Amino acid sequence: MSDLIYKRTNANNTKSSEERAEINAYAEGYKAFLAAGKTEREVVAETVEMVEKAGYKPYALGDKINVGDKLYYNNRGKSLFLIKAGKADVAKEGIRILVAHVDSPRLDLKQVPLYEDSDIAYFKTHYYGGIKKYQWLTVPLALHGVIVLKNGDKITVSVGEDDNDPVFYITDLLPHLSQDISTKTVASAFPGENLNVIVGGIPALDVDKDAVKQNVLTYLNELYGIDEEDFLSAEIEVVPAYKPKDVGFDRAFIAGYGHDDRVCAYPEITATLQTETDQTVLTILADKEEIGSEGATGMQSVLLKDLMDCIAQSYGVSSAVLRAHSQCLSADVTAAYDPTYREAFEARNAAYAGYGVAMSKFTGARGKSGSNDASAEFIGHLRGVFARDEVVWQTGELGRVDLGGGGTVAKFLSNWNIDTVDLGVPVLSMHAPYELIAKVDIWQAHKAFCAFIK
Ligand code: MN
Numbered sequence: 001m002s003d004l005i006y007k008r009t010n011a012n013n014t015k016s017s018e019e020r021a022e023i024n025a026y027a028e029g030y031k032a033f034l035a036a037g038k039t040e041r042e043v044v045a046e047t048v049e050m051v052e053k054a055g056y057k058p059y060a061l062g063d064k065i066n067v068g069d070k071l072y073y074n075n076r077g078k079s080l081f082l083i084k085a086g087k088a089d090v091a092k093e094g095i096r097i098l099v100a101h102v103d104s105p106r107l108d109l110k111q112v113p114l115y116e117d118s119d120i121a122y123f124k125t126h127y128y129g130g131i132k133k134y135q136w137l138t139v140p141l142a143l144h145g146v147i148v149l150k151n152g153d154k155i156t157v158s159v160g161e162d163d164n165d166p167v168f169y170i171t172d173l174l175p176h177l178s179q180d181i182s183t184k185t186v187a188s189a190f191p192g193e194n195l196n197v198i199v200g201g202i203p204a205l206d207v208d209k210d211a212v213k214q215n216v217l218t219y220l221n222e223l224y225g226i227d228e229e230d231f232l233s234a235e236i237e238v239v240p241a242y243k244p245k246d247v248g249f250d251r252a253f254i255a256g257y258g259h260d261d262r263v264c265a266y267p268e269i270t271a272t273l274q275t276e277t278d279q280t281v282l283t284i285l286a287d288k289e290e291i292g293s294e295g296a297t298g299m300q301s302v303l304l305k306d307l308m309d310c311i312a313q314s315y316g317v318s319s320a321v322l323r324a325h326s327q328c329l330s331a332d333v334t335a336a337y338d339p340t341y342r343e344a345f346e347a348r349n350a351a352y353a354g355y356g357v358a359m360s361k362f363t364g365a366r367g368k369s370g371s372n373d374a375s376a377e378f379i380g381h382l383r384g385v386f387a388r389d390e391v392v393w394q395t396g397e398l399g400r401v402d403l404g405g406g407g408t409v410a411k412f413l414s415n416w417n418i419d420t421v422d423l424g425v426p427v428l429s430m431h432a433p434y435e436l437i438a439k440v441d442i443w444q445a446h447k448a449f450c451a452f453i454k
Pocket residue numbers: 101260261289332333
């Protein structure tokens with residue numbers, strides 16, 4: 001009677017050597033994508049390049065969309081909407097929506113960042129998203145972003161990725177002198193205002209005051225033609241200078257910065273580009289998820305509704321009817337069970353690295369507060385879809401009840417009367433500067449997204 005018992009399976013167990021080769025090739029594509037996109041702007045730019053090669057054309061709000069069109073709407077360079085217009089009747093079938101986010105936890109430069117203390121030049125930062133601050137000390141850091149001048153010219157900054165580039169650095173106190181700090185709580189031992197990034201240490205000659213800062217400004221002026229005031233209108237992100245790497249003798253895992261949530265964005269894009277379907281597909285790369293999906297580029301923006309209205313109008317149907325029949329996968333990562341910290345998880349319901357893509361019926365905190373909590377009907381439907389296409393999937397949840405929690409964009413989609421559930425890759429060390437995922441899980445995410453939009 002063992003058939004009556006629900007069992008998870010390690011997704012690696014079921015793989016033929018041909019599929020193994022396919023998984024490894026897919027993982028190489030993802031690693032290149034991850035290495036090239038360390039900020040939301042960079043991921044949007046590289047995705048635009050990918051989809052243009054596949055024949056996608058820019059879309060302007062209000063333009064009519066015709067069956068067969070492949071379009072992209074680039075929202076301020078920070079979020080991206082792909083529209084693939086199918087021949088299915090959107091009044092009956094709605095549209096299929098895939099949404100992942102492409103912003104990741106990091107340190108942002110403040111608006112007046114540069115100062116000098118004790119002959120060392122620093123940038124002041126303000127962290128973005130949920131981080132454990134101590135993880136950002138004593139690791140190689142890169143600077144990525146834009147500086148916009150008064151005349152509107154935009155300068156792109158990327159330093160620390162090339163092997164010949166310098167990197168940047170935040171200090172930590174030596175253990176010999178850490179008696180006071182080591183008795184504090186982690187939260188109080190590492191204040192946000194201490195996340196100061198070293199950017200220089202040689203004084204300009206014949207300068208009395210702030211000579212190191214002056215020298216750094218000379219470098220910046222030579223490199224970018226800017227002065228200190230230009231930082232007022234800059235967005236520069238401090239990110240780990242690490243490249244993605246295989247982990248383990250068997251190369252089962254990939255360590256990288258920003259798996260959350262680019263490990264779901266990438267399969268979303270590949271599934272959209274590769275799947276032949278009659279459905280209309282809206283594929284979204286969102287910004288600002290890590291700070292609550294606020295702002296014009298976050299998923300709470302009315303732009304989502306505006307684009308759905310544009311699709312509905314083009315098909316000559318009511319937007320309300322289109323939305324009511326639409327379905328969405330909120331493609332976001334979940335916590336992978338970590339046996340070293342087993343007390344943080346409930347082993348029967350946690351997601352496991354290597355066990356396939358993970359579906360979280362709900363997220364949230366305490367009594368599911370802030371959660372979308374998908375319906376049994378929608379999950380039942382998806383079980384059938386995934387069984388049909390042999391997707392290896394598992395359930396997931398964000399840790400033990402009452403330990404903490406978190407949210408995704410799922411609730412902002414379902415607010416529009418759209419059936420939505422979270423489905424994504426389990427991550428170890430989520431939100432760390434160097435996160436870990438299993439290769440087989442991103443492959444299963446790709447298969448799940450293909451099955452969903454087919
Ligand atoms: Mn996420």
